[in-house]
Amino acid sequence: MRIALICGAAALALAGCGKPEASKTEKPTTVVATAPEPGAEALEGFTTQPGLELFGYYMPQSEITVGQWRLDHLHLGSPTEFEDWAAGRRTAAYAPVMMEFDDTKSPRKVNELGQDVYAVRERVLPDAWRVTETEIAFVDNHPRLGKVSFQGKLDPAALKRAKAGDAEAVVLTGTLTIGEATFTDVKFTWFGGD
Numbered sequence: 001m002r003i004a005l006i007c008g009a010a011a012l013a014l015a016g017c018g019k020p021e022a023s024k025t026e027k028p029t030t031v032v033a034t035a036p037e038p039g040a041e042a043l044e045g046f047t048t049q050p051g052l053e054l055f056g057y058y059m060p061q062s063e064i065t066v067g068q069w070r071l072d073h074l075h076l077g078s079p080t081e082f083e084d085w086a087a088g089r090r091t092a093a094y095a096p097v098m099m100e101f102d103d104t105k106s107p108r109k110v111n112e113l114g115q116d117v118y119a120v121r122e123r124v125l126p127d128a129w130r131v132t133e134t135e136i137a138f139v140d141n142h143p144r145l146g147k148v149s150f151q152g153k154l155d156p157a158a159l160k161r162a163k164a165g166d167a168e169a170v171v172l173t174g175t176l177t178i179g180e181a182t183f184t185d186v187k188f189t190w191f192g193g194d
Contacts, residue, residue, distance in 0.1 A: 043128035048082050048083050052133060058188040066178045068105040068164050069145055073190065075100065077121070095125040097138055101145060124148045136172060146179030162190035
């Protein structure tokens with residue numbers, strides 16, 4: 001038994017050797033989902049750590065697409081918006097935690113800011129979420145995109161740098177599942193809005 005344990009530990013140690021470190025410009029890895037993301041599967045209800053100031057648009061550092069759908073951003077609302085949601089003041093088109101996807105097969109148009117954008121966008125408003133100082137997780141079953149789940153680690157120090165002007169700071173890293181596709185090591189920067 002002791003020999004089997006030692007051999008098993010040695011095999012695990014050797015399996016990790018020689019793997020190159022991921023570069024900062026490396027694209028997220030795409031794998032076919034074989035099971036639901038464990039953290040997202042366990043989510044129930046809407047859990048938010050009180051007093052957090054996380055408002056903003058979390059922009060993927062690399063393009064994330066599944067079929068015709070391209071992730072534009074993840075949005076977190078203000079503390080007041082989280083409080084309104086908890087108090088039952090909700091709308092069908094907005095949640096203080098949500099993702100927005102572009103339909104890349106839709107026509108282009110110019111928005112109110114003069115930007116060239118896709119005409120059709122889909123918002124994913126989660127069935128459940130957990131937001132803390134160091135974690136953002138949510139899950140939703142969307143009628144057009146399928147199951148969308150995210151489990152990510154938030155870096156408070158990087159977010160502070162981003163709010164001070166470091167537009168390249170990676171503030172959030174996690175795993176995103178859209179339908180049958182899972183993207184690992186997805187990195188996000190932060191944008192405060194116009």
